[in-house]
Amino acid sequence: MTDPSNPQASAIIAVADLVKQFGRFYALRGVSAEFTVGRLYAILGDNGAGKTTLLRSLAGLSPLTRGTILILGKKDLRSVCSEIGYMAHPSLLYDEMSGMENLRYFARLYGIVDDQRCADVIRAVKLDPELTRPVGQYSQGMRQRMSLARALLNDPKILLLDEPFSNVDMRSAREMVGLLVGMRGSGKTIFVVTHQASLLNGVADEFVWMEAGQIVNRTPDFHPPDFHPLETR
């Protein structure tokens, strides 16, 4: 299971013939791929291409109809879930609690009872741990960053981010990209589903293009193929 372009690297995630059926609709129609450790992958495609379904399957949130997923060599996703951090467009945070209170609770889910860790992670996303304002009153940029902090609590080897830049102001988005670069530098493997591929131009190691439930292309650069009318900034 080695990447032919770089025999030294190993596949941290390998998926084979993934099929996900919702009644008559197939969200994933046979996805097979290998992903190497320590890289930042941007997953692109139109709505309904299956990007979110793929990510949720990797996170263990969406059981597959058919196919296998191997994460860190394990088939049982529940055994490796402490190595995964997941973030989606909904914040996965309680609106009525402050950032620190939220993180203190979610840290417990991973067996972490360390306030210092929560504070460190909040500072890492450039937010203030002392802020007592409830998360519901944050701006979208702040909320997404706090959500990212939550995903980082357990220091995961793999980060799965679904539309992290959606509705986020430009400055926050660029800051988040900077954070992701730093995390890749420390050896994390990062998957970003996004419609704003231009933000990752020159940053992502690989762009994975999906269409109609399949991976149609994998390119090292962001050159939008002609049949993909992506937004330009």
Added chain:
Amino acid sequence: MSSDGLTRATLIKDLRLEWRSKDAINSMLFFALLVVVIFSFAFDPTAEESRQIAGGLVWVAFLFAAVVALNQTWARELRNQVLDAYRVSPAPPNSLFLAKALGNFIFVTVLEALMTPLFIVFYNLRALGPAWQLPIVAVLGTWALVVNGTFFAAMSLRTRSREIMLPLLLFPISIPALLAMVEATTSILTGEYSAKFWIVLLVAYDLLFTMASLLLFSFVLHAE
């Protein structure tokens, strides 16, 4: 990782969140009050009759109040899809279930504590039998409703018409427990016969369904 610690942390978190968004509690308390008043208007018995029917009235009223409370058990976890954060983590599902069930138990007990004095007043109730058994029946009966109610509320999460799905699932399965609660209460109020069998039945019901819920909850939590 201590799962008791996680249950406690989740319970405290839920209570704190409930306290902060007080509107839900207030409207539910008021609803409970209204239920008592409506029932008292609809059934206006003499003192003799009231002891015979009060058991049934009180528990049906508690049941309706409980359903309103149970329906919003998981609502907080659906906002911002917080439940996904739990599902993705290695945290044991049973800790979440127990915390929710205990939170509901506290909540429904508060409602009952409000409604009971009102019923006593409106119906001039006085227990002719061993009144000390009444709190036991209340605790066992409330847990019977809450443990299944919490479980079925979780099952209803992935259905259309979530709010009606909960009572649809809960009421049939609760019938033996309801019969036991009502009969036990009536027998204590009238003093005519012993509530012992019904209390034992409630204990059996509670044990059986608590175990079943704990064993099967992970399937429900991880269902998409």
Added chain:
Amino acid sequence: MKYLFTIFAVLTAVLLSYGLYQALVVAPTEQTMGEVQRIFYYHVPSAWAAFCLFFVNLVASIWYMVRRNRKADALALAAAEVGVVFCTIVLVTGPLWARPVWGIWWTWDLRLTLTLVLWLIYVAYLILRKFSTSGQTPVIAAVLAIFGALDVPLVYFSIWFFRTQHPQPVVGGGGSIDPRMLHAFFINLIAFSCFGALVCWSRYRFEMAHRDVEDRQALESIMEAGASR
């Protein structure tokens, strides 16, 4: 194997017709109750069929939980649907029989109450299956079936004790029974068992065929998507 279904259907039709003849013509009229007593030949066998089908649903549900076998789920659904139909027949024929004979439409005795509770549980089961938006509907439904099964003994004991504390006159026959009546009863019991099994089997086949069509359609769209690349 292909003809097993047809043979079974023919056999069932024969048994039902023979049972009808026995019940309405051969069996003598009951002394006290009159002609209406003949409902007995349909009321009790329907209850038997319903309870058997609910048991099949429980077994299929457990089998599904353990093996995640699609056929088990289809069987569970079929058994539940047909069981509810037979159970409805029991609940309708019961009052129809009771009213002219004993003067009351309904009584909370053990058998009737148990039947009603089972009916309620399984109607809730069917509604859950219909309204579920989950991809794991079979799992959730199977869990509900297990809860229902756990409830049944508790219902039994609670009603039994309730009736010992508040006794009432027994309804539903007693005394010696004419051998011709017994014969008619057993014929209809067997006929209804076969009938229940037959309808459940055909519902099961229909469900499997329906799912196969869905899968085939979806597979075609995958092929198309692959071919167009």
